[in-house]
Amino acid sequence: METFLKNTVPVMEFKPFRETIYEYLRQQILSGNLRAGILFSDGEIAELFKTSRTPVREAVQKLEAEGLVERLPMKGNIVKGLSPVEIAHIYSIRKALESLAIRYATLRITPEELDTMKAILDGVDTLLALEDTDNLAEKLLQPAGEFNNVLFNACRVPKLIQMVWQHRELLDRYRTMRIVISKQLGERFVTRRRVYRAFLEKDMEKAVAAWEEHLETSFRIWLESSGLDAEKARGEYL
Amino acid sequence: METFLKNTVPVMEFKPFRETIYEYLRQQILSGNLRAGILFSDGEIAELFKTSRTPVREAVQKLEAEGLVERLPMKGNIVKGLSPVEIAHIYSIRKALESLAIRYATLRITPEELDTMKAILDGVDTLLALEDTDNLAEKLLQPAGEFNNVLFNACRVPKLIQMVWQHRELLDRYRTMRIVISKQLGERFVTRRRVYRAFLEKDMEKAVAAWEEHLETSFRIWLESSGLDAEKARGEYL
DNA sequence: AAGTGGTCTAGACCACTGT
DNA sequence: CAGTGGTCTAGACCACTTC
Numbered sequence: 001m002e003t004f005l006k007n008t009v010p011v012m013e014f015k016p017f018r019e020t021i022y023e024y025l026r027q028q029i030l031s032g033n034l035r036a037g038i039l040f041s042d043g044e045i046a047e048l049f050k051t052s053r054t055p056v057r058e059a060v061q062k063l064e065a066e067g068l069v070e071r072l073p074m075k076g077n078i079v080k081g082l083s084p085v086e087i088a089h090i091y092s093i094r095k096a097l098e099s100l101a102i103r104y105a106t107l108r109i110t111p112e113e114l115d116t117m118k119a120i121l122d123g124v125d126t127l128l129a130l131e132d133t134d135n136l137a138e139k140l141l142q143p144a145g146e147f148n149n150v151l152f153n154a155c156r157v158p159k160l161i162q163m164v165w166q167h168r169e170l171l172d173r174y175r176t177m178r179i180v181i182s183k184q185l186g187e188r189f190v191t192r193r194r195v196y197r198a199f200l201e202k203d204m205e206k207a208v209a210a211w212e213e214h215l216e217t218s219f220r221i222w223l224e225s226s227g228l229d230a231e232k233a234r235g236e237y238l
Numbered sequence: 239m240e241t242f243l244k245n246t247v248p249v250m251e252f253k254p255f256r257e258t259i260y261e262y263l264r265q266q267i268l269s270g271n272l273r274a275g276i277l278f279s280d281g282e283i284a285e286l287f288k289t290s291r292t293p294v295r296e297a298v299q300k301l302e303a304e305g306l307v308e309r310l311p312m313k314g315n316i317v318k319g320l321s322p323v324e325i326a327h328i329y330s331i332r333k334a335l336e337s338l339a340i341r342y343a344t345l346r347i348t349p350e351e352l353d354t355m356k357a358i359l360d361g362v363d364t365l366l367a368l369e370d371t372d373n374l375a376e377k378l379l380q381p382a383g384e385f386n387n388v389l390f391n392a393c394r395v396p397k398l399i400q401m402v403w404q405h406r407e408l409l410d411r412y413r414t415m416r417i418v419i420s421k422q423l424g425e426r427f428v429t430r431r432r433v434y435r436a437f438l439e440k441d442m443e444k445a446v447a448a449w450e451e452h453l454e455t456s457f458r459i460w461l462e463s464s465g466l467d468a469e470k471a472r473g474e475y476l
Numbered sequence: 477a478a479g480t481g482g483t484c485t486a487g488a489c490c491a492c493t494g495t
Numbered sequence: 496c497a498g499t500g501g502t503c504t505a506g507a508c509c510a511c512t513t514c
Contacts, residue, residue, distance in 0.1 A: 065303045096334040157327045
């Protein structure tokens with residue numbers, strides 16, 4: 001019967017244009033390719049994709065809802081920038097959300113997930129032992145991301161996972177953040193090891209404490225890397 | 239000069255149809271008029287407003303982003319319901335966000351705002367003294383809302399304020415929540431008085447503690463009002 | 477006055493549903 | 496296989512900006 005093919009071949013999903021456009025713009029912004037302050041119009045993007053403006057509008061509205069783009073009346077769309085004060089606020093919100101995620105994760109993480117974490121941490125150790133300092137930062141970025149993935153997924157609260165990543169993305173796209181990350185290089189995996197150990201011991205408060213210190217350090221380094229302009233944001237982090 | 243009128247009369251803002259439609263649907267959902275599980279199609283709403291489907295689509299997409307509506311492929315739009323487990327999760331997220339807001343507010347609330355709070359609390363006291371128990375719940379709803387408004391605004395973190403209200407709305411639309419509120423009648427203003435006093439003393443931890451207890455009580459009452467079906471959500475609240 | 481942005485309309489087209 | 500939902504197109508229209 002000819003239904004065989006139809007049923008076994010993976011469904012060729014039709015991806016709406018707005019999705020493609022959304023992902024493209026989002027990727028451009030998060031990669032830092034489209035920097036904060038850059039203006040673009042719906043028509044411009046529509047032309048780029050050889051489509052009409054409706055799907056572009058919808059993609060941009062979604063980005064607006066996520067806080068990555070601002071729609072200025074009669075000006076166009078602008079890649080949204082964050083003031084130092086807003087960055088401090090986002091750090092605080094991240095602390096609140098990620099602490100909660102870690103509390104859940106302490107209770108719910110599986111032995112398999114703990115093994116994965118250990119594997120990632122050991123991998124990093126051998127990498128560090130090589131003393132091959134050529135773009136070390138780049139090389140550590142991937143295991144750090146994988147670790148975080150396991151970590152936050154372990155909380156088993158879909159809504160919370162989504163909120164956590166959304167707020168991390170708001171900050172990660174900044175050039176300054178890459179400086180912060182490279183300055184925190186070693187420390188980042190010390191923290192992750194502490195979290196891992198706390199998970200082993202099922203010690204919620206220890207895990208949270210490690211993570212909060214990590215965020216605190218990250219904020220402090222960002223503050224120091226950002227010069228006097230950012231000083232007024234110091235008191236905005238709680 | 240004829241620019242006088244043009245410059246002094248408030249600008250007659252053109253409100254996009256999608257805004258009107260969005261606000262209408264949102265209000266219908268939050269008021270409980272459109273209950274969870276109800277299906278509706280874009281075309282249906284377009285007809286209701288005598289417009290085309292495009293603005294309706296955009297309004298519905300916004301509601302989807304906020305989690306009030308789900309778009310089921312080839313079925314239509316459905317008013318999204320929350321499982322007991324999801325409700326527990328939202329309570330936890332609320333605790334994280336609202337605690338942070340209260341921490342900020344403790345530091346930043348102005349004497350004027352404290353006066354407003356006191357006025358609201360005193361108003362409630364005289365209301366309670368009357369012992370006029372006719373739909374007392376209804377009458378206390380408004381001052382409670384006003385108090386919360388002052389409270390959360392005092393944190394001065396726009397993003398946080400928006401997140402707090404968004405998550406409160408996710409729960410408030412449920413019928414069960416009204417039962418919870420009426421069962422908590424007296425206790426609600428006891429809590430608010432505690433928060434107010436903590437603000438006077440600039441005691442952050444006391445304010446947070448009061449609020450967290452309040453949320454905890456609210457969750458417990460909801461659990462008890464919701465029968466056996468909700469029991470599995472007990473361990474989901476952190 | 478010309479140009480651009482923002483919104484909406486009307487309708488085409490295809491995929492999927494259900495009888 | 497008719498019906499409905501989901502998406503996109505092409506273009507109209509008006510408000511605002513800019514020259």
